[in-house]
Amino acid sequence: MxxxxxxxxxxxxxxxxxxxxxxxxxxxxxxxxxxxxxxxxxxxxxxxxxxxxxxxxxxxxxxxxxxxxxxxxxxxxxxxxxxxxxxxxxxxxxxxxxxxxxxxxxxxxxxxxxxGVVGWAVRPVPDPPPLEPVAVEAVAPGVEARADLVPHTWGVEVKLTGTGFERGEVYRVAVTDDSGNEVPAGEFLGVGATELRCNLNSSVLRDDAVAFEVVDADGDVVVRSDF
Ligand SMILES: [Zn+2]
Incomplete structure (x- = not known):
């Protein structure tokens, strides 16, 4: 030109x-x-x-x-x-x-x-993790709970939502694998009538996981889920 x-x-x-x-x-x-x-x-x-x-x-x-x-x-x-x-x-x-x-x-x-704009690249938003709703049975009276599973490469995550876990009491969660081993997935404190949302991580892969249980301080099963 x-x-x-x-x-x-x-x-x-x-x-x-x-x-x-x-x-x-x-x-x-x-x-x-x-x-x-x-x-x-x-x-x-x-x-x-x-x-x-x-x-x-x-x-x-x-x-x-x-x-x-x-x-x-x-x-x-x-x-x-x-x-x-x-x-x-x-x-x-x-x-x-x-x-x-x-x-x-x-x-x-x-x-x-x-x-004066310096950054152009728009960071892609990762897809939200896939949630797998599972049937939850509340064994203890007054407890209501539901749960979703998230499959990770390192194990399965249990997203637990519920009410009626006694305030201040320690609850333990374990995931059962297909050989019957109960693998710890963490603990939480009950908050009574307030809704509790808790993410519990276990080293059992989703494909090997068949159930989870929530037990109270006495070791009694409060909530269980078979999937
Ligand atoms: Zn021109």
Missing amino acids: SGPHGDEHRELREMLGSYALGHLSPAERDRVRAHLDGDPECRAELAEIAPLAARLAGVDADALDATPTPPPDLGARIMARIAEEEQRRVVPLRRAGVRRRALAAAAVAGVAAAG
Whole structure:
């Protein structure tokens, strides 16, 4: 790209990010607008970055003050990199597309820099663990309980919810494996009528687990579940 239009196009294109964010002086704004009128390519580019700018506009300005500002030559470095990349390309037909994507990326980087946004990657939210509801029998009077199992690589977790466990009394939970071994899964204190939510972890894998029991301080079974 060369000639007076090419230079202007290149210069104004780099200003599109700031334009979208409303960071230009009135004179610069007029220049960009005049250029946009005559250049569908820049209009398309602006349409691509405008939604991003709208989101950045909602960012707390006080928070932005603390973020590092980009180096002043960032734009120039990106353009130099693009030119380098172009020269490496051997298939001329692909040039336009590559250049276009690279320029869009540069414009977006410019918007990000102008907005002071440093982190782009959105951390994927892990799926919640699968819960397996199991039938729970409350043996002791006054106790109500339900439970879900969570299979982990290290063993099965029992998510126990219930009421009526005597306040201050220590209850022990054990998971039974398919050989009949009762493997400790932890203890909890009763909280009376308040709902208790307790996660109990055992080293028995879900596939090997066949039951769990809650016993009170006397060793009497209060709650049991066969699954
Ligand atoms: Zn242009």
